[in-house]
Amino acid sequence: xxxxxRPFEDPELHKLLARQPHPAAPPGLAMNVLSRLQEDxxxxxxxQPWWKLPLQTWPIAAQTPAWxxxxxxxxxxxxxxxxxxxxxxxxxxxxxxxxxxxxxMAAAALLDGALSAxxxxxxxxxxxxxxxxxxxxxxxxxxxxxxxxxxxxxxxPEDHG
Amino acid sequence: xxxxxxxEAFMRAYQDMVYGTALRLLGSEAEAQDIAQxxxxxxxxxxxxxxxxxxxxxxxxxVARNLSLNHLSRHRARWTHFSDLALxxxxxxxxxxxxxxxxxxxxxxxxxEARSAWVETGLQKLPDAQRVPLVLYHFEELSYxxxxxxxxxxxxxxxxxxxRGRTALRRHLVRAGINLGEPN
Numbered sequence: 001x002x003x004x005x006r007p008f009e010d011p012e013l014h015k016l017l018a019r020q021p022h023p024a025a026p027p028g029l030a031m032n033v034l035s036r037l038q039e040d041x042x043x044x045x046x047x048q049p050w051w052k053l054p055l056q057t058w059p060i061a062a063q064t065p066a067w068x069x070x071x072x073x074x075x076x077x078x079x080x081x082x083x084x085x086x087x088x089x090x091x092x093x094x095x096x097x098x099x100x101x102x103x104x105m106a107a108a109a110l111l112d113g114a115l116s117a118x119x120x121x122x123x124x125x126x127x128x129x130x131x132x133x134x135x136x137x138x139x140x141x142x143x144x145x146x147x148x149x150x151x152x153x154x155x156x157p158e159d160h161g
Numbered sequence: 162x163x164x165x166x167x168x169e170a171f172m173r174a175y176q177d178m179v180y181g182t183a184l185r186l187l188g189s190e191a192e193a194q195d196i197a198q199x200x201x202x203x204x205x206x207x208x209x210x211x212x213x214x215x216x217x218x219x220x221x222x223x224v225a226r227n228l229s230l231n232h233l234s235r236h237r238a239r240w241t242h243f244s245d246l247a248l249x250x251x252x253x254x255x256x257x258x259x260x261x262x263x264x265x266x267x268x269x270x271x272x273x274e275a276r277s278a279w280v281e282t283g284l285q286k287l288p289d290a291q292r293v294p295l296v297l298y299h300f301e302e303l304s305y306x307x308x309x310x311x312x313x314x315x316x317x318x319x320x321x322x323x324x325r326g327r328t329a330l331r332r333h334l335v336r337a338g339i340n341l342g343e344p345n
Binding site for chain 1: 165172176180181194201327331
């Protein structure tokens with residue numbers, strides 16, 4: 001099949017037909033196909049219940065509690081090392097003594113201590129000092145940028161005309 | 162939306178080939194457009210696979226050919242016995258392309274584009290029974306046996322129909338001053 005090297009009957013006519021360009025498609029063909037695809041998508045979407053569609057298309061009455069639930073779950077999961085061992089230890093002191101959970105509680109206590117220390121340290125630093133540190137950082141950044149631009153212009157002048 | 166934009170570019174790259182394949186087989190612009198739309202709807206379902214495939218063109222051409230042949234057999238059921246029946250008011254040896262008027266002798270108008278259009282018009286006006294096997298042979302490059310199998314007719318009928326189609330097409334070309342010489 002499709003062996004273009006094989007001999008064809010009436011080779012002159014075959015050559016003429018093989019050289020024929022494809023007739024041009026009507027200008028609206030692509031747009032008609034796109035319209036049909038969009039219509040198919042719209043029908044398929046309309047046929048689905050709202051809870052099977054993306055969350056941002058849900059009704060507001062359902063979307064608000066759904067977002068709140070998601071955010072609460074995310075916060076609970078991320079902060080689990082801080083509260084989960086204590087919670088388990090409260091309800092079941094024996095389980096709280098297992099190496100894994102006691103290790104978790106120790107790590108949580110360490111993390112909690114480090115965060116508290118950082119908070120109290122930050123509270124002791126006057127706000128004027130923070131502004132000074134930020135200003136120093138910005139000035140150093142601007143100076144480094146300026147020095148880099150100067151070096152580039154003077155040492156590689158051919159690269160920028 | 163990005164997917165549709167990419168698909169639109171894909172369609173624009175192949176639309177002439179798909180539409181042309183359907184038009185030559187069906188001989189009708191409206192039906193060819195319908196078939197081309199079907200081909201691209203199918204292509205969209207497999208776009209992730211076709212997008213980067215080097216054989217996308219071949220796949221599209223095969224689907225266009227198969228859908229066109231299915232359309233012909235389902236909606237017309239003509240070509241299988243067309244050449245065995247006399248056309249209304251037609252006698253043996255009648256030329257179906259005789260009534261077409263070639264362009265005048267204006268050399269500016271008779272350029273390559275006009276010649277191509279004249280050939281396409283001739284193809285479109287051939288009876289289905291002649292055009293379909295002729296297109297499958299000369300454009301789709303199928304063998305007589307493959308055409309006979311695809312059209313569920315005998316090989317001798319395929320040869321006869323293609324011969325009649327070629328003869329009519331050659332006369333059509335001669336009328337416009339395109340002389341190919343004697344067939345071998």
